[in-house]
Amino acid sequence: MRIVADSGRCIGAGQCVLTAPDLFDQDEDGLVVLLTGSVATEADAELARSAEHLCPAAALRVTSGTDDAEGQPGA
Numbered sequence: 001m002r003i004v005a006d007s008g009r010c011i012g013a014g015q016c017v018l019t020a021p022d023l024f025d026q027d028e029d030g031l032v033v034l035l036t037g038s039v040a041t042e043a044d045a046e047l048a049r050s051a052e053h054l055c056p057a058a059a060l061r062v063t064s065g066t067d068d069a070e071g072q073p074g075a
């Protein structure tokens with residue numbers, strides 16, 4: 001399972017960091033930073049999905065893919 005964060009959409013609300021501090025951080029501008037691009041455990045996957053749903057900017061996406069081509073047409 002992979003996490004994709006769109007820092008261009010992020011408004012720095014910090015919900016992701018509050019929800020899953022082992023998966024997300026914020027840079028000095030408050031924008032989301034991924035601490036890991038992939039999620040290994042179901043517990044972390046649940047936290048990642050919670051953060052995805054709580055993010056007010058829809059800047060997070062949790063996918064079931066495992067490779068870098070995830071989400072690209074034709075991949």
Ligand code: SF4
Nearest residue numbers: 010011013014016055
């Ligand atoms: S919850 Fe969304 S808007 Fe807030 S810091 Fe995380 S990615 Fe950015």
